[in-house]
Amino acid sequence: xRLALTVVVAAALAAAMACGGGKGAAPTATPAxxxxxxxxxxxxxxxxxxxxxxxxxxIVTLESNPSTGFSWSVASLAGPELELxxxxxxxxxxxxxPLAGAAGAQVFTFRITGTGMPPAGTPxxxxxxxxxxxxxxxxxxxxxxFHFTVEIR
Numbered sequence: 723x724r725l726a727l728t729v730v731v732a733a734a735l736a737a738a739m740a741c742g743g744g745k746g747a748a749p750t751a752t753p754a755x756x757x758x759x760x761x762x763x764x765x766x767x768x769x770x771x772x773x774x775x776x777x778x779x780x781i782v783t784l785e786s787n788p789s790t791g792f793s794w795s796v797a798s799l800a801g802p803e804l805e806l807x808x809x810x811x812x813x814x815x816x817x818x819x820p821l822a823g824a825a826g827a828q829v830f831t832f833r834i835t836g837t838g839m840p841p842a843g844t845p846x847x848x849x850x851x852x853x854x855x856x857x858x859x860x861x862x863x864x865x866x867x868f869h870f871t872v873e874i875r
Contacts, residue, residue: 757875771871776839779807780832782852784868787825788812791856792865794828801848802838803874807831834874846874 757775763782772780784794796806814826830852839846849871853864 757873763870765868767870768868769870771873773845773873773875774834775875776834776836778834778874780804780870780872782830782832782868782870783813783827784830784852784854785825786812786828786854791858792854793857794830794852794854794868795857796830797851797853797864797867799832799848799850801846803835803846804832804848804850804872805835807833832872834872836874839874848872848874 757773757778759775759778761772761774761778761780763770763772763780765785774780786792786794794810799806808831810828810830812826812828815824832850850869852868854866854868855862855864
């Protein structure tokens with residue numbers, strides 16, 4: 723009986739200390755998830771929301787086959803806090819013997835500029851859409867659209 727009482731008292735003390743009931747115990751806060759400096763997105767990340775720190779960058783790699791006349795282009799970039807860093811580049815398929823007409827990838831690099839940021843502590847939210855279409859068919863809807871959202875702090 724005495725052993726059972728000792729176990730119960732020990733468990734109660736351990737629970738009280740875990741809840742901050744012990745002397746000198748300071749409450750601990752769970753830190754917020756850190757914002758990334760660099761995020762990489764691919765076709766499978768369509769619709770994804772990412773969190774970036776000021777000065778960070780988003781690299782988007784999308785499958786592309788220019789031999790079909792299709793290519794990716796930024797359709798909308800809502801917000802001055804994010805900009806396209808240079809022109810997108812094409813990467814041919816990774817193969818030791820490239821095949822004519824084989825699909826490769828287009829790579830877009832976006833960087834956080836910090837321009838137009840809201841007051842401190844408030845994140846900026848920027849939505850981006852990239853369309854896959856033929857440039858010589860301006861009135862035709864895109865074959866595909868890749869969307870992502872960036873939250874910047």
